[in-house]
Amino acid sequence: MTIIRLHARGLSKTFTLHTQGGTTLPVFEDIDLQVRSGECVCLHGPSGAGKSTLLRSLYANYKPQSGSVMVQHDGEIVDITAAEPWKVVEIRRFTIGYVSQFLRVIPRVPVLDVVAEPAITNGRSVEEAHAAARTLLTRLRIPERLWSLAPATFSGGEQQRVNIARSFIVAYPILLLDEPTASLDAENRKTVIELICEAKVRGAAVVGIFHDAEVRDAVADRLFEIRSTHREPTEIPCKPVPDLPTIEAVA
Amino acid sequence: MSAVRKLQQRPVLLEVSGVSKSYGGQVGCLDVSFSIRPGEVLGIVGESGSGKSTLLACLSGRLQPDTGSIIYDMKDRGPVDMLLLSEPERRRLARTDWGIVHQNPRDGLRMDVSAGGNVGERPMAIGARHYGNIRAEAQDWLQKVEIDLTRTDDKPRTFSGGMQQRLQIARNLVTKPRLVFMDEPTGGLDVSVQARLLDLLRGLVRELGIAAIIVTHDLAVVRLLADRLMVMQRGRVIEEGLTDQVLDDPHHPYTQLLVSSILQV
Structure with missing residues (x-):
């Protein structure tokens, strides 16, 4: 039995x-x-087809003209496109995680704090959050000597890994990933694949844009084709969806 | 859900409806309505002359609006229309429940009183009397805003602009206000100080669960600090919503112009 965590309509x-x-x-x-x-x-389609726009609309970052995005949040179903701002803030805090293509943080804040912040905001203790941040940074091969530095001077790949760590520190039920592996080397791509698969096993619903075929094949259960506006979007089955237990069942 | 209470369980703290203020024929702000809950940070942006500061002055009781109502949920009395409160009541509220951070720290500090005295004055005004405790609390806050404790007894006149602004923030937050008004809190500061201050403010808002209304013309500052954003033009609120929504997908022509005019570093 699986439950629908996210449903965009019209x-x-x-x-x-x-x-x-x-x-x-x-x-x-x-x-x-x-x-x-x-x-x-996996959102699929040529560059400019609107994959990122759709992903951002699911996160309520863009305001769609019509339609709704129903999400399972805290035991109720909420339309994120119509929710009041404070409600959207709450949904983003507890339910939807979003990995953007670029890291955007307050300058001069050390990496460890950048990564731990979402967990602390969710009510975890500073020690716990820092411990979880260290684990994630280690897995993503950010060397320890960088943890006390601000990420502004990091390489593109390092910044992206900090961004990924920041979004995986909370076990969000819904994850939106905008090319999470775009500037990563093979080793780190594998780690990100592992992280996504672990999220799926714990019952997360994942929507992503993956240009890298290796990553797409490893994580995507089906492709969702976006074409230009006047044609119907079609769905191409990619792999049968395994019957995974719900979060409730696991707990 | 441990330490962090959810927003939905928090009642509205400030409810503003139809607030207008004009100066003769000149419009200050026109028919502004919004509400804010504890823990929310609301940014107000717009070019100079758009009515941001007039609105803030109306909200914080420094200016009497022509029309409208401002309902504030007082700690002991519940929701009260601010405009019907007597002057002494409003002053007391401003001293205990609110913080007002001015654009120019000299407007919010007492320049002839020591840094420690500036911070200690507010607890004293609401009844603290033990000198040792007041000084300890003042020093605790000086540390929070990263002012060296050896400067406790120096007057703010001898401080740099950035230190004065941090001192003003400490002075305002020491009594744990429930609502803080900030007028360009990082204006006129050099960028390195600005970054520290942003991080500090964000941490304090989160830690104390306070609501804040921040007026600025710096879109980068509101993106990092505010959950919600209102854009003002000629006294009116022309667009509002989640900060990232308004900045990334602006719908009003003026907001689009504002966002597309940001210089990239």
């Missing part, structure tokens, strides 16, 4: 650029996407 998004002569850019229309616990859906 989602449409168009950008209107008022500063550039009111140009309208339709991105996608009438998207319907269901993601179950323990399942990983």
Whole structure:
């Protein structure tokens, strides 16, 4: 038995650029996407098809023109596109984790604190959060001598791994991943695959953009094709979805 | 769910409806409504002259709005319309329940009183009398804002601008206010100090669960500090929502202009 953790219904998004002569850019229309616990859906389509826009809409970072995104949050079902801001903040704190392509943090804050912050915000003790941060940083091969430094001077790959550690420190029931392995070497790609698979085993619903075929094959249960707005999005089954226990059942 | 209480269990702390203020024929702010809960940080942005500071002055009781209501959930009395409170009551509230961080630290500090005295004055004003305790608490806060304890007895006149601003924040937060108003808290500071201050403010808001309303024209500052954002133009709120939503997917032409005008470093 699996439960649907995230359900986007009739989602449409168009950008209107008022500063550039009111140009309208339709991105996608009438998207319907269901993601179950323990399942990983890979958003698929050419560059510019609207994969990141869809992912950001699922996180309420973009405001869709129409449609809803229902998420399982704290025992209730909430439409994140219609929720009040404080509710969205709460949903992001406890339910949806998002790995952006770039790390955006307060300057001059040490890596260990950057990674531990979401866990502390969720009510874990500083010691516990720091211990979890150390474990994740070690797994992601960020050398210990860097932990007390701010990530601004890190390489692209190191920053991305800090970003991943920050999003995996909380066991979010829903994970949105925007090219989490784009600038990583083979070893670290493997670690990220492991992290995603562990999240699936504990029952997380994962939606991601993976350009890397190796990563996609390793984590994705099915592809969700996004094409230009006037065509119907089609679903291509990639692997049968295993019947994973729900979080409740595991607990 | 241990230490962090969820927002939904917290009642609205401040409910603002239809607040307008004009200066003669000149519009200050027009029909502004919003509410804020404990633990929320609300940013207000807009170009100079858009009515940000007028609104903040109305909210914090320094200016009487022409119309509207401002309902504040007082600790002992429950929701009360601020505009119906008497002057002494409002002053007492500002001293105990609120903090007001001014753009210019000289407006919020007593320049002829020592740093320790500046911090200790507020606990004293609400009844603390034990000198040793007051001094210990003042020093605890000086440490929190990273002011060297050897400077406890120096007057803020001898402090740098960044130190003065940090001292002003300590002075405001020592009585654990439930609501803090900040007018350009990082304006005029050099960027290295600004970063430390942002981290400090974020930590304090989280640790103490206070609500904060921050007026600024710096979009990078609100992105890092505020959960929610209101954009003002000519006295009106033209767009509002989650901070990252408003900045990443602005819908109003003016907000799009504002966001697209940010210089990249």
